[in-house]
Amino acid sequence: MPDLKKIGTALYAWVNERLDLEPMLKHARAKTVPVHKHTFWYYWGGISLCLFVVQVVTGILLMIYYRPGPDAYASVREITYEVHFGWLIRSLHAWAANLMVAAIFVHMFSVFFMKAYQKPREFGWWTGLALLGLCMVFGFSGYLLPMDELSFFATKVGLSIPGVIPGAEPVIAALVRAGPEVNEFTVQRFFALHVVVLPLLFIPLLAFHLFLIQKHGNALPPSERLKPEAARKSIPFFPNFALKDLAVWLIVINVLALLAAFFPWQLGPQADLLKPAPIGIHPEWYFMSQFELLKVIGRVLTGVAGELAGIGLFTVGMVLWALIPFYDTETGGGRRARRATYFGLFVLLAMAALTIYGYFDLK
Amino acid sequence: MTKPDLLAPQPPAETVPPLSRRKFVKAGMAVAGAAYAAALGYPLYRYLATPAEHADALAAVKEVTLAEADKLPRESAMLFKFAGRPALLLHHADDTWTALTAVCTHLGCTVQFDKDRKAIYCACHGGLYDPKTGANISGPPPKPLLNYKAQVLPGKVVVSRA
Numbered sequence: 001m002p003d004l005k006k007i008g009t010a011l012y013a014w015v016n017e018r019l020d021l022e023p024m025l026k027h028a029r030a031k032t033v034p035v036h037k038h039t040f041w042y043y044w045g046g047i048s049l050c051l052f053v054v055q056v057v058t059g060i061l062l063m064i065y066y067r068p069g070p071d072a073y074a075s076v077r078e079i080t081y082e083v084h085f086g087w088l089i090r091s092l093h094a095w096a097a098n099l100m101v102a103a104i105f106v107h108m109f110s111v112f113f114m115k116a117y118q119k120p121r122e123f124g125w126w127t128g129l130a131l132l133g134l135c136m137v138f139g140f141s142g143y144l145l146p147m148d149e150l151s152f153f154a155t156k157v158g159l160s161i162p163g164v165i166p167g168a169e170p171v172i173a174a175l176v177r178a179g180p181e182v183n184e185f186t187v188q189r190f191f192a193l194h195v196v197v198l199p200l201l202f203i204p205l206l207a208f209h210l211f212l213i214q215k216h217g218n219a220l221p222p223s224e225r226l227k228p229e230a231a232r233k234s235i236p237f238f239p240n241f242a243l244k245d246l247a248v249w250l251i252v253i254n255v256l257a258l259l260a261a262f263f264p265w266q267l268g269p270q271a272d273l274l275k276p277a278p279i280g281i282h283p284e285w286y287f288m289s290q291f292e293l294l295k296v297i298g299r300v301l302t303g304v305a306g307e308l309a310g311i312g313l314f315t316v317g318m319v320l321w322a323l324i325p326f327y328d329t330e331t332g333g334g335r336r337a338r339r340a341t342y343f344g345l346f347v348l349l350a351m352a353a354l355t356i357y358g359y360f361d362l363k
Numbered sequence: 364m365t366k367p368d369l370l371a372p373q374p375p376a377e378t379v380p381p382l383s384r385r386k387f388v389k390a391g392m393a394v395a396g397a398a399y400a401a402a403l404g405y406p407l408y409r410y411l412a413t414p415a416e417h418a419d420a421l422a423a424v425k426e427v428t429l430a431e432a433d434k435l436p437r438e439s440a441m442l443f444k445f446a447g448r449p450a451l452l453l454h455h456a457d458d459t460w461t462a463l464t465a466v467c468t469h470l471g472c473t474v475q476f477d478k479d480r481k482a483i484y485c486a487c488h489g490g491l492y493d494p495k496t497g498a499n500i501s502g503p504p505p506k507p508l509l510n511y512k513a514q515v516l517p518g519k520v521v522v523s524r525a
């Protein structure tokens with residue numbers, strides 16, 4: 001039997017001679033991850049990453065049978081009922097999409113409360129927000145692709161919300177919806193968006209985000225920053241934390257597989273322009289709070305004014321959220337730091353409450 | 364070369380149990396890894412293989428009916444699909460009929476009837492077959508073309524596996 005270790009060493013030496021891997025390895029070996037009572041939250045970025053990899057793999061597999069345009073529904077019907085394990089691949093893609101959005105939300109709020117957006121990590125915060133935004137567009141565009149009743153109406157409603165902004169509707173009809181109603185051209189362009197444009201934007205942005213994490217390391221939560229240097233604990237990133245990361249990924253994959261296998265993603269009846277919207281139709285849960293905000297404001301302020309007020313309020317909230325690193329700059333934790341935390345708690349609770357209320361508000 | 368000194372004191376026998384904890388964990392991980400690979404690999408293979416499997420199911424077809432094919436003029440031929448692959452129906456000058464696969468036994472091109480040569484001709488590398496039997500007569504083809512049974516009835520020709 002050949003000595004595998006020897007071959008490995010020789011191969012490494014050959015590559016190292018040409019690429020000079022030592023500095024990179026030195027950096028990796030020197031990298032540590034802080035250990036404290038909030039370490040749990042450091043896993044959520046990795047979980048989001050793991051789920052994105054699942055999306056790329058299952059998405060490419062779906063593309064093997066999916067046909068956009070007029071055939072969209074028929075092709076998803078084939079994937080679901082005829083192709084071996086097609087239902088499973090589709091179910092994995094749809095479940096992982098939801099889990100990925102959820103993981104990114106958890107990640108974002110944990111970053112917020114650890115104040116990891118503070119100097120020098122502002123770009124990490126902004127790229128993260130952009131990734132979440134892209135991920136929601138991924139979800140929105142993907143949801144239309146099967147062209148069943150739910151996709152059709154969710155897209156119809158989703159596109160008509162920004163349509164109340166004066167002057168926006170004709171632009172949406174021309175550029176996004178490709179007509180007055182959602183139709184086969186809409187699916188075709190959503191497909192191009194979903195499988196080409198979005199990955200093309202998402203992947204470099206993700207690479208930059210990950211690069212920043214390598215550069216700055218994990219941020220310490222305020223409670224840890226107060227401790228003297230000597231009282232802080234940490235473990236090496238490699239192999240200790242990386243192995244833990246891997247173990248968490250394994251758990252995520254198993255949970256995902258169980259969900260996908262035991263709660264297979266459904267396919268509704270084919271979208272039909274001449275059928276009324278099904279009772280109880282609602283957006284995906286990650287659009288629910290925004291949707292409900294509009295609905296609640298619409299009850300107080302009727303008509304277009306209400307819609308505009310809702311969109312305006314939402315936009316202001318998002319801008320404030322993105323600009324938080326400029327407001328909360330003191331690392332020591334003063335009045336501004338406390339206010340930022342309350343703002344975060346308010347946003348979290350408001351989103352949760354609106355989402356839950358949204359589901360009760362359907363009937 | 365020195366001979367081993369058999370009288371020298373031997374090192375003490377291993378006291379470690381034959382299956383150490385480390386080895387056990389390693390073996391367990393290898394088994395788990397193999398199980399995961401199989402659990403991912405099998406559905407993936409079946410997923411990708413579905414169209415080929417459907418084609419195989421189609422290949423089990425025993426018989427096709429070609430409507431109006433009995434009107435095919437003498438000394439001419441027509442292509443039709445048999446079990447998902449091209450096949451050739453020939454009406455000879457002596458009013459006999461032949462049906463055979465149109466897939467060249469060399470590298471799989473679709474063959475044609477060549478009236479001038481009175482042969483089945485493959486344009487890819489110039490293979491020639493006997494139009495009545497499908498026997499390979501010249502060029503690269505290594506084997507004859509597979510024959511089917513052609514039953515000529517009023518208004519149709521029924522082709523089946525011979």
Ligand code: HEM
Pocket residue numbers: 052055056058059060062063066076090093094096097098100101135136138139141142143144145146194195199265
């Ligand atoms: C490179 C990456 C990706 C590719 C190539 C891809 C490809 C596809 C394809 C071909 C479909 C249509 C099949 C179907 O509807 O079942 C689809 C649907 C979908 N995609 Fe993706 N996708 C990718 C990433 C994502 C991401 C990151 C998300 C999530 C946030 C996502 C969310 C969805 C959703 C929700 C559906 C609808 C699922 C359904 O109801 O069947 N996709 N995707």
Ligand code: FES
Pocket residue numbers: 467468469470471472485486487488489490502503504
């Ligand atoms: S493929 Fe027919 S002669 Fe080569």
